[in-house]
Amino acid sequence: MTPRWLSRPNLSRQLLLAGSLSLFGAAEARAQAAVPVFNSGDTAWVLASAALVMLMTPGLGLFYGGMVRRKNVLGTILQSLIMVALIGVQWVVFGYSLAFSPGNEWFGGLSWAWLNHLTPFSDSAPTIPHAAFAVYQCMFAIITPALITGAFAERVRFRGFILFSLLWATVVYDPVAHWIWGGGYWSKLGAIDFAGGAVVHITAGFSALALALLLGNRRGYGVERMVPHNMTMVLIGTGLLWFGWFGFNAGSALAANGTAANAFIATNTAGSVAALVWCLLEAFHRGKASALGAASGAIAGLAAITPASGYVGVAEALVIGVVASVLCYGAILMKVKLGYDDSLDAFGVHGVGGLWGVLATGLLANPAYGGHSGWFYGNRSLFMVQAQMALATAAYSLVFTVLLFLLVDKTVGFRAEARDEDMGLDLSQHGEEGYGS
Numbered sequence: 001m002t003p004r005w006l007s008r009p010n011l012s013r014q015l016l017l018a019g020s021l022s023l024f025g026a027a028e029a030r031a032q033a034a035v036p037v038f039n040s041g042d043t044a045w046v047l048a049s050a051a052l053v054m055l056m057t058p059g060l061g062l063f064y065g066g067m068v069r070r071k072n073v074l075g076t077i078l079q080s081l082i083m084v085a086l087i088g089v090q091w092v093v094f095g096y097s098l099a100f101s102p103g104n105e106w107f108g109g110l111s112w113a114w115l116n117h118l119t120p121f122s123d124s125a126p127t128i129p130h131a132a133f134a135v136y137q138c139m140f141a142i143i144t145p146a147l148i149t150g151a152f153a154e155r156v157r158f159r160g161f162i163l164f165s166l167l168w169a170t171v172v173y174d175p176v177a178h179w180i181w182g183g184g185y186w187s188k189l190g191a192i193d194f195a196g197g198a199v200v201h202i203t204a205g206f207s208a209l210a211l212a213l214l215l216g217n218r219r220g221y222g223v224e225r226m227v228p229h230n231m232t233m234v235l236i237g238t239g240l241l242w243f244g245w246f247g248f249n250a251g252s253a254l255a256a257n258g259t260a261a262n263a264f265i266a267t268n269t270a271g272s273v274a275a276l277v278w279c280l281l282e283a284f285h286r287g288k289a290s291a292l293g294a295a296s297g298a299i300a301g302l303a304a305i306t307p308a309s310g311y312v313g314v315a316e317a318l319v320i321g322v323v324a325s326v327l328c329y330g331a332i333l334m335k336v337k338l339g340y341d342d343s344l345d346a347f348g349v350h351g352v353g354g355l356w357g358v359l360a361t362g363l364l365a366n367p368a369y370g371g372h373s374g375w376f377y378g379n380r381s382l383f384m385v386q387a388q389m390a391l392a393t394a395a396y397s398l399v400f401t402v403l404l405f406l407l408v409d410k411t412v413g414f415r416a417e418a419r420d421e422d423m424g425l426d427l428s429q430h431g432e433e434g435y436g437s
Contacts, residue, residue, distance in 0.1 A: 039127040049251025053139035059240025066233030071424025074434035099177035150344030151208030160414035195252035197307025197357040205351020207401040217341035238295040249309040263309040270321035274301025277325035300328035303353035308361040362386030
């Protein structure tokens, strides 16, 4: 006898019910798939990394502030710290949109101005909230114009500096970030820059060179003794920069994963070996290793490893750090021979170090880390596109820095008056002193 539940009327009802439940389940699954699911570990790491990178900017202020004369220490530190405020506002109003929103190959649009209409996820960071990615990138935008201040320390008007920095971030930094990180021209050609060798260090370094030449030397340069007034401050700043650099490089993995761990190790390795090599170079060249040399070497190595940190292992990081130290040391010696006043060696360390790092990425990218192969691993084309990107970024930064300098100098003025420079920027620009009497 056929069971009642298998009779035709009951069977139809069962099939209808099963079909309804199936459709409901599919609809529910689609609804759940439409709701973003963020990875809490990745989100926490990126937010912590953003805080680490933010700490680098006041650390840079201490690093630069210790290297100037006493009468300029306060103004020099402020030039770094004020970028947190100035670019922090510019970025959320329109800077992030220009750098990362959909646009063309050269510029983003304004669809994400005021951080409105953000997609739940960024295409660059699919496991974290879009806002977390935006604030992390904000910290890169903040420190980059601050790096430039080392080239013109002790001789610019504060108002001219503020106007220039705002314009530079908009005209130079934001477009270059779009080219390389925002889906623009160079990213489509296959160029890679893990954490900012081109976007940060080449743009800042070559702009620094342009401004050092355009502004001219400090009054008394080459005649008066201009040595760091507080090396303790320089070393504290170096430590803060080194500490923050782990967020800068390892954070650029945008996830708490093996790539972040590898970038962390590569970063520390390159900075360490570069500091040691710089000390050795000084010992052979001058007879003594200096604290300033150790600090400069560390920063040179950290700058150079930045674009490669997610794509190389320890062996490649050691090579990058050693060569960075030699090249940057040579660049500073060349500066002295040529007689131009890059006050705190912004070009010699960041421009040269960043350029070498971008090229080294094309040479040494190891397919075991990040999947990219450099020339030494059989892929010559990566080096070629890296070289083209580096040269294009340097040329663009130089040209537009010159144009912006002329605009600012003709409107509000850029170079401080002679009497203000002699008095010191602390008193002449801010009416304050870095140290009490």
